[in-house]
Amino acid sequence: MSKSIAVIGAGWAGCAAAVELAAAGHKITLYESSRTLGGRARAVDINSTRLDNGQHILLGAYSETLRILQQVGVDAEKTLLRLPLQIRYPENSDGMDFVAPRLPAPFHLIAALLRSKGLAGADKMALARFSSAARWMDWRMNDDCSVSELLQRFDQTERLIKLMWQPLCIAALNTPPERASAQIFLNVLRDSLGARRVASDMLIPRVDLTALFPQQAAAFVQRYDGAIKLGASVQKIVQNDNHWIVTQDKTEDEMYDAIVVATSASQAATLLSDVTTSTEIPPFEYEPITTCYLQYPSDTKLDIPFYALNDDPETQCWGQFVFDRGQLDATQNGLFAVVVSASTDAIELGHEALSAAIAAQLANTLQMPQLATPEWSRVITEKRATFSCTPALQRPQEQTEFPHLVLAGDYLASDYPATLESAVRSGVKAAKLLSASLTSEKFASI
Known part of the structure; x- marks a missing residue:
């Protein structure tokens, strides 16, 4: 059954597809145009420190991601910091403190709601009402709408929206609530808040994203006699x-039995333009994500691994979450990572001004004046981090009109927005489609 298969793109979707196909006995060649594995979730070197192009949080609901990490030999308990569901703001910042205890679902959410601080009775009643109604409607809507409209329908309070729903929506969908899909948001809530208690856990990587999975996936493929080609930009498939023939610049063409196109949507559209007419990839709109790294003296710490922050562009408060990297990796003591999702307006300030504004925000919010003057700072923006997850967005499928050509990527049809989990799920699905096609062809020829 072994076939030669090219996987074009070594992001999380491509790596997942490569692992599944290698495990099925196929000979894989994994192409990656850059020199670093991971696509839009990868490691970068900053001031001699190995970090990520964006700070990430995974969820306990990411079942396929956790499964494939185990498959390639990653110990998730060592490489991920597991925390109970929480939205915690610094004291005296007019925020809230919401932490789910380790109780069976749904008692963990009930206890968290009763124990929460910073929410009035009306806020707690609104949250309970929303949760009950969402379960009653089985987390489904007849017609999709914006998250803002959904929250208005269920009479969510202004304070609850500001402190809980808006941060969750932007963090999960990377799209502002007024433009974000309510159905996709409900899907995320269904699989986290509406499932087992462990599904709502927050998982923060202790290692860089390339080391967490893509690097291990590449090693797995090589153990199965596969090949990894970095700096290999595929120009054309025929x-x-x-x-299938794969064409690169200044190298000989290579021939394969099948192909997985696991590039960005725009690159996939370019590669498919010469070989297919029925598979259409729409021109998605995109949202950026910005992470600001700030280095302080090594004894500078937060009380907990991360805090939510009150963002307010009118007062130049752009940060939405701050992470104490030293609590994830002891070699990074004193290093903070501040995340600004859907950061279109923030990046217009320029890196220097944005970094200064975030440092001032931290100093004021955390009541630590010394945070206004970091030893160094660095702003990283992934301008096309995710597609805009808008209501009723049409997303293509993995299968093309050719049985031996499939797509993989977080932009494809899924219950989820553009997340690591949706990328992994798509890669696994693409691999299964391809394996099924190759297997049926084998038996048909017998």
Whole structure:
């Protein structure tokens, strides 16, 4: 059954597809145009420190991601810091403190609601009402709408929206509530808040994102006699009888039995333009994510691994979450990571001004004046981090009109927005589609 398969793109979707196909006995060649594995969730080197191009949080609901991490030999308990569901603001910042205890669902949420601080009785009643109604409607809507409209329908209070729903929406969908899909938001809540208690856990990587999975996936593929080609930019794919030809710059063409296109949507559209007419990839709109790293003296710490922050562009408060990297990796003591999702307006300030504004926000919010003057800072923006997850957005499928050509990526049809989990799920689905096609072809020829 072994076939030669090219996987174009070594982001999380491509790596997941490569692992599944290698495990199924196929000979894989994994192409990646950059020199670093991971796509839009990868490691970068900053001031001699190995960090990520964006600070991430995974969820306990990411079942396929956790499964494939185990498959390639990653110990998730060592590489991920597991925390109970929480939204905690610094003291005296007019925020809230919401922490789910380790109780069976749904008692963990009931206890968290009763124990929460910073919410009035009306806020707690609104949250309970929303949760009950969402369960009653089985987390489904007849017609999709914006998250803002959904929250208005369920009479959510202004304070609850500001402190809980808006941060959750922006963190999960990377799209402001007034433009974000309510159905996709409900899907995320269903699989986290509406599932087992562990599904709502927050998982923060202790290692960089490339080391967490793509690097281990590449090693897995190589153990199965596969090849990894970095700095390999595929220019064209062409069908030749029952085979596929992959063309790169200044290298000889290579022939394969099948192909997985696991690039960005725009790159996939370019590659498919010469070989297919029925598979259409729409021109998505995109949202940026910005992470600001700030280095302080090594004894500078937060009381907990991360805090939510009150963002307010009118007062130049852009940060939405701050992470104490030293509590994830002891070699990074004193290093803070501040996340600004849907950061279109923030990046217009320029890196220097944005970094200064975030440092001032931290100093004021955490009541630590010394945070206004970090030893160094660095702003990283992934301008096309995710597609805009808008209501009723049409997303293509993994299968193309050619049985031996499939797509993989977080932009494809899914219950989830553009997350690591949706990328992994798509890669796994693409691999299964391809394996099924190759298997049926084998038996048909017998």
